[in-house]
Amino acid sequence: MISIRPGTRADIPQAFALVMELAVYELAADQVSNSAEQMADDGFGANPLFGMLVAEDSETQKIVGLALYYFRYSTWKGKRLYLEDIIVTEDFRGYGIGKLLLDATIEQAHKTHCTGMMWQVLDWNKPAIGFYEQFGTRFDDGWTNCHLDF
Numbered sequence: 048m049i050s051i052r053p054g055t056r057a058d059i060p061q062a063f064a065l066v067m068e069l070a071v072y073e074l075a076a077d078q079v080s081n082s083a084e085q086m087a088d089d090g091f092g093a094n095p096l097f098g099m100l101v102a103e104d105s106e107t108q109k110i111v112g113l114a115l116y117y118f119r120y121s122t123w124k125g126k127r128l129y130l131e132d133i134i135v136t137e138d139f140r141g142y143g144i145g146k147l148l149l150d151a152t153i154e155q156a157h158k159t160h161c162t163g164m165m166w167q168v169l170d171w172n173k174p175a176i177g178f179y180e181q182f183g184t185r186f187d188d189g190w191t192n193c194h195l196d197f
Contacts, residue, residue, distance in 0.1 A: 048106065049144055051151045054099030054113065056091040059083050061110035062099060065134040072137075073169065097131065100151050102144045111139040114148040116155070119165070128156040130166035145178055167192070 054062060063083035070076040089096045102112030112135040119129045130152055135144045156164050168175045168186075176186075 048104075049102050049111065049139075049142070049147065050105055051100055051102055051147050054090070054101045054110075056087050058099070058101050058110055058113075059087040059090070062086070062101065062113050062115075065110065065113055065136060066132070068136060069132065069134045098155065100148060100155065102135070102139075102148055104139070111136050112144045112148055114152045116152055118159070118161070121162075125162045126160060128152070128159065128161045128164045130164055146181075149182065 060083050063081075063086055066081070066086075067076065067079065070079045090099060097115055097117040099116075100114045101110045103109070104111050112133070114133045115131045116128050117131065119127050121127050130149075133145055133148050133152075135148070153164065168179060170176075179186075
């Protein structure tokens with residue numbers, strides 16, 4: 048049985064392991080500069096920067112998935128929930144856990160009075176694109192991601 052619940056500081060080691068699993072899947076493990084310690088401080092310190100929902104396997108008490116989000120503000124749309132990542136560990140993919148996490152994240156956006164949600168998906172990640180299409184997702188054309196790293 049899988050349950051979805053808000054993440055806690057104690058979940059960070061398992062959550063960070065999922066982050067690393069995703070980085071390996073995306074062939075970008077060498078690009079991860081975050082750490083479990085930093086993630087714990089950023090998410091559960093004095094001024095939390097993100098929220099996290101976790102999918103927990105009640106049989107093993109292991110975190111098998113997560114949705115990490117934060118809020119952003121659009122001058123045109125107002126308060127928006129930005130879904131940074133949904134990650135489900137490989138052994139648990141295909142069982143509807145991603146849908147449970149996305150549904151719970153949508154519910155969180157409604158509860159916190161957001162006008163909508165945003166996220167990104169890699170153009171080569173066809174399974175993820177197909178998953179998001181089930182929800183009626185609109186995919187934008189004409190926008191280029193910009194980054195400034197320090």
